[in-house]
Amino acid sequence: MSFLLPIQFVLLVFIIFAASRAVLQFKGGMIRFGAMLFWLGIWAVAVVAIFYPETTTQFAKLLGIGRGVDVILYVSIAILFYLVFRLHVYLEDIRSEISTLIREISLKDVKKKK
Amino acid sequence: MKNLIIIPAFNESAVIETTLKDLRHSLMRDKVKADILLVDDGSSDNTGGVSAPHVDYLLTHTHNCGLGAALATGIEFARRGGYDACVTFDSDGQHDASDIARALEKLESGYDIVIGSRFVGSHSGMPIFRRVVLFIGNFITFLFFGVWTTDSQSGFRGLSKRAINNLVLKSNRMEVSSEFFSEIHRLSLKMCEIPIHIRYTKYSLGKGQKNTASMGVLIKLLYKVFG
Numbered sequence: 001m002s003f004l005l006p007i008q009f010v011l012l013v014f015i016i017f018a019a020s021r022a023v024l025q026f027k028g029g030m031i032r033f034g035a036m037l038f039w040l041g042i043w044a045v046a047v048v049a050i051f052y053p054e055t056t057t058q059f060a061k062l063l064g065i066g067r068g069v070d071v072i073l074y075v076s077i078a079i080l081f082y083l084v085f086r087l088h089v090y091l092e093d094i095r096s097e098i099s100t101l102i103r104e105i106s107l108k109d110v111k112k113k114k
Numbered sequence: 115m116k117n118l119i120i121i122p123a124f125n126e127s128a129v130i131e132t133t134l135k136d137l138r139h140s141l142m143r144d145k146v147k148a149d150i151l152l153v154d155d156g157s158s159d160n161t162g163g164v165s166a167p168h169v170d171y172l173l174t175h176t177h178n179c180g181l182g183a184a185l186a187t188g189i190e191f192a193r194r195g196g197y198d199a200c201v202t203f204d205s206d207g208q209h210d211a212s213d214i215a216r217a218l219e220k221l222e223s224g225y226d227i228v229i230g231s232r233f234v235g236s237h238s239g240m241p242i243f244r245r246v247v248l249f250i251g252n253f254i255t256f257l258f259f260g261v262w263t264t265d266s267q268s269g270f271r272g273l274s275k276r277a278i279n280n281l282v283l284k285s286n287r288m289e290v291s292s293e294f295f296s297e298i299h300r301l302s303l304k305m306c307e308i309p310i311h312i313r314y315t316k317y318s319l320g321k322g323q324k325n326t327a328s329m330g331v332l333i334k335l336l337y338k339v340f341g
Contacts, residue, residue, distance in 0.1 A: 095179075095286055096286060098177070099179040099183040099186070102177055102179055103175075103186065103187045105176060106153075106173040106175055106187060107173065107187070107194070109174065110172070110173055110191070111166065111172040111173075112170065113166070113167075113171070
């Protein structure tokens with residue numbers, strides 16, 4: 001059995017930490033079950049990519065990309081863009097809910113000219 | 115007809131008194147019966163206090179939510195108050211209150227929404243760059259919402275009872291102007307445009323929608339369409 005490379009060890013520790021956060025957030029009711037599964041899936045794929053880097057190269061070739069590390073970068077950037085987009089939509093929703101609240105307060109406190 | 119003039123305002127204490135006095139004077143001169151509602155959108159310069167003696171109703175947002183949210187508050191007030199028609203009117207003094215009577219006439223004749231357009235008839239005084247930006251805004255509005263208008267960013271609009279009761283505005287800020295057209299398309303509202311007179315002053319040009327803000331409006335519209 002070969003020893004872990006230092007980078008593999010560091011990444012593994014980080015992934016264990018991140019996966020535990022997803023589970024704890026689900027238990028605390030902060031994220032839904034589907035969201036926890038999504039993040040655990042992401043980290044599981046990351047574990048495979050760290051310990052079996054050749055699988056990423058095989059996947060890259062399937063997509064017509066030369067190196068495994070390139071496909072990881074491309075997919076990561078696409079996912080990040082999507083998550084930022086969803087985050088903006090989420091913030092807009094929160095802003096809208098705050099406005100609704102402020103609207104109701106103002107409508108209850110209407111000032112009429114005597 | 116029970117009519118309401120909705121005026122969203124944010125930090126307009128420098129001009130709001132003049133705007134409201136002109137408005138009241140015009141309504142009396144044109145024999146237009148309408149209540150005046152000012153929605154103070156979280157102003158920090160006592161806009162609400164200055165306006166209070168000159169309006170019929172005053173609503174105050176405790177926090178600045180944006181033009182879209184202030185308009186939605188005004189329309190919700192009209193809905194709950196059972197108004198038959200309302201007109202949205204800018205607080206910075208650039209709109210001419212004498213256009214209100216024509217907008218209400220159009221609504222009485224069966225239109226659901228009347229857009230006061232700066233591009234029907236004369237539009238002297240508008241800087242050329244702003245004209246170009248507004249044309250691009252009209253095109254994008256058409257592209258996203260399938261409704262062609264000569265002035266997608268106009269703040270002067272007339273709404274019928276059907277429009278008041280069915281419009282759903284979710285945009286909080288400047289992008290609300292385009293959202294009106296998305297609602298026109300969704301609800302198949304009968305729309306027309308009327309020429310309006312605009313008084314371009316240094317103050318109104320400074321306070322109005324900035325050309326540089328157009329990109330932000332575009333991004334918000336993308337969120338609305340794809341989000």
